[in-house]
Structure formats: C-alpha cells, structure tokens
Amino acid sequence: MLEIRNLTKRFGTFEAVKDVSISVPDGAFFVLLGPSGCGKTTLLRMLAGLELPTAGQIVFDAQTVSDGDRNWAVDPAKRNSGLVFQSYALWPHMSVRGNVEWPLKVMKMSKPDRTARVEEVLKLLDIGQLADRYPNEISGGQQQRVAIARTIAPKPSVLLFDEPLSNLDAKLRVEMRTELMRLHRATGATTVYVTHDQIEAMTMATHVAVMDKGRVQQFGAPTDLVDHPETVFVATFVGTPPNNMIPVNKNGTGYKVGGRHMPVTPPADKCMAMYRAETMMLSEAEGETTLPMELVETSAIAGRVMVTGLRDGLRLTAIVDTAPAARIGDTIQFRLPPRPDSWFGTNGERIG
Ligand SMILES: Nc1ncnc2c1ncn2[C@@H]1O[C@H](COP(=O)(O)OP(=O)(O)O)[C@@H](O)[C@H]1O
Numbered sequence: 001m002l003e004i005r006n007l008t009k010r011f012g013t014f015e016a017v018k019d020v021s022i023s024v025p026d027g028a029f030f031v032l033l034g035p036s037g038c039g040k041t042t043l044l045r046m047l048a049g050l051e052l053p054t055a056g057q058i059v060f061d062a063q064t065v066s067d068g069d070r071n072w073a074v075d076p077a078k079r080n081s082g083l084v085f086q087s088y089a090l091w092p093h094m095s096v097r098g099n100v101e102w103p104l105k106v107m108k109m110s111k112p113d114r115t116a117r118v119e120e121v122l123k124l125l126d127i128g129q130l131a132d133r134y135p136n137e138i139s140g141g142q143q144q145r146v147a148i149a150r151t152i153a154p155k156p157s158v159l160l161f162d163e164p165l166s167n168l169d170a171k172l173r174v175e176m177r178t179e180l181m182r183l184h185r186a187t188g189a190t191t192v193y194v195t196h197d198q199i200e201a202m203t204m205a206t207h208v209a210v211m212d213k214g215r216v217q218q219f220g221a222p223t224d225l226v227d228h229p230e231t232v233f234v235a236t237f238v239g240t241p242p243n244n245m246i247p248v249n250k251n252g253t254g255y256k257v258g259g260r261h262m263p264v265t266p267p268a269d270k271c272m273a274m275y276r277a278e279t280m281m282l283s284e285a286e287g288e289t290t291l292p293m294e295l296v297e298t299s300a301i302a303g304r305v306m307v308t309g310l311r312d313g314l315r316l317t318a319i320v321d322t323a324p325a326a327r328i329g330d331t332i333q334f335r336l337p338p339r340p341d342s343w344f345g346t347n348g349e350r351i352g
C-alpha cells in the first residue's frame, strides 16, 4: 500500500502541494489528474524521492520513505520505484537491448538472469524485433515502449508515470493507453500515473485524485467522480462533456437561474445549480425554465448530438437526439429540467 500523509511542498513561500493525504491500495492504477501547474509533477517527484517534502510523510509497504517533518528521505535508487517521464531519454549509443539491460547491470544482476529478463520485458512490450536497433532507428512510439521496458525491467513495486503519452499522436496515445493497462495487469505493480487529460484518467484509473492549486479536491473511483462530484471544480473538470454549472441568486421573493426568474427551491440564497448534459433539453419556444443562448457548436457524439450555447460567459451543453434547426450564431432555447442534479455552495462545495 502507498500512503501519503499530510504532504506539503513549498518552494520559498509558494505552496505547490498542500496537505495531501491519500491511501492507495496495493496493485491500484492511481491517476493524479489536474490542470497544468496544479502540483502533479511535484507530488510525483516526492514519491520518487527526487524532492524532499516540506511537511508530511510518504509510506510504501508500511515503510516510511520520506518524512518532511524530520527532513529525511530514502534515496531514490533504494525505493523500489520506477519513473517514466514525458520526455524519455534513451541512451543514444546503446541498442534497445542495451538500454533495457542497463538498469539490471546497475543492480548487478547476473548475465544469464539479465538476458532472460530483457527478453521477457521486450516480449511484454512487443518490441523483441527491435532489440538490436538504436534509438535513432525507431519511431517515437517505439522509443516510448523501450523507455517503459527499461523502467519495468528491475520489477519495481511502484511504477510512476509523468504524462508519458502527451508527446504521442492521438491514435498512438489510445493504443498505448490499452498497452499500459495490459502492462499493469501483467506486472501487478502499484501505478501512479500523472495526467491533465481527464479521458485518460477516466479510462485507465482504478483510483483518481483530482488536484487543483496543490490541493486534492476529491479522491475516489472514476465512477464516484462522475456520479457524485464533491466540488464545482471536479464537476466541471471531469466527464465528457463536463457538467453545466449555473449561478442561482435570490431576487425579490424568487430566484434567478442564469439571470432569469425560475421556479426553483435552492438550499441557499446564492449558490450554483449543476445540470448534467444528458438532463439538459432544447425547446422550440420560451418557457418557465428556458434560457436563451447563442448556438456556438453542434457535434455528433455516439449517435446523438452535443449542442453548446453561450451567453454572457455562461456555457451550456445539452446532449439531445436531433440537432436543432438553428444555425451557428442563432439564438436557441435551452430548457432546464425541473430540478438540478446537484447544488453547490459559493465556496465550491457540494450541498447535500
Ligand atoms: N523547483 C521549483 N521551484 C519553484 N517553483 C516550482 C518548482 N517546481 C514547481 N514549481 C511550481 O509549482 C507549481 C506546480 O508545478 P508542477 O508540480 O510542475 O505542476 P504540474 O505538474 O501539475 O503541471 C507550479 O506553479 C510551478 O511553477
């Protein structure tokens, strides 16, 4: 098990990681998801032992490996963890086989054991036929496979990935996702995978931590995040398309939703109403719960149509069966269902 306790990292006065506490079960595929700059790499570097925490502890298999409170950490090489970066540096003067064998030489494995393990790993990543080639003789995607083979060769019990697919083209990225999940099943190694891509997170993870500005907003299974987002940030960052979030304000004796009076019963005078794109509808005419929006985009999605409208900075998305007859730039009516799917307070947290 991987346990992170009250982990904080400061650079000068800037807090890049703020009081993060998470327990990841053995064998999990744990994804750290968040926008650029939210502290993912910093957290991963602390797990790898490349960065000392300012406060808090990291525990691998009941053994403390970093302790910020005591200013102490186990050396990266002695952690039994392997790290794959976004930009992977293979040794240009070594063949594919040489690159994968190198960490095994460093750990002083015997020649026959090394040869057997290299063959095994090359086969696992389906690059056996490239064993004698040099890095400049293979494609970017193949180089990435070699980098992964080199990392898993010493059988680390924790595998760390920092956006390993972001330099690959879209098709290769989808293939490598499947490949990495297969690899995870084959090795059983607890995996920590950093990405800003919520689709990657939702398809690959057993557990996800959504981060924003150094803090973990929510930790759970991908379905938890979709079914029960705890914060506005999670509700609007996760999911395809993301949820609609509309401001609600008390006005006279009633309430305005997205600037229009509507018959709602919110839990606070000022809050946010969340509507899933699937529950949002379109309407021919204005009605009690319609909002006029400028049609900005329609696109086909799995046999249905995703319609996006924009007005005064409010962006709404509905998934409907048929495309509206309107053209881009026309005004169309979005119709809200009688009740939102969730309410959120002005502090960004779910109510109820
Ligand atoms: N060595 C450093 N010194 C100062 N600030 C840093 C350092 N490393 C990262 N940061 C800052 O910490 C924040 C988080 O960075 P990082 O962990 O790289 O984010 P992410 O990987 O999520 O994009 C950023 O604002 C970044 O500028």
Ligand SMILES: [Mg+2]
Pocket (backbone or CB within 6 Å): 040, 041, 042
């Ligand atoms: Mg990063």
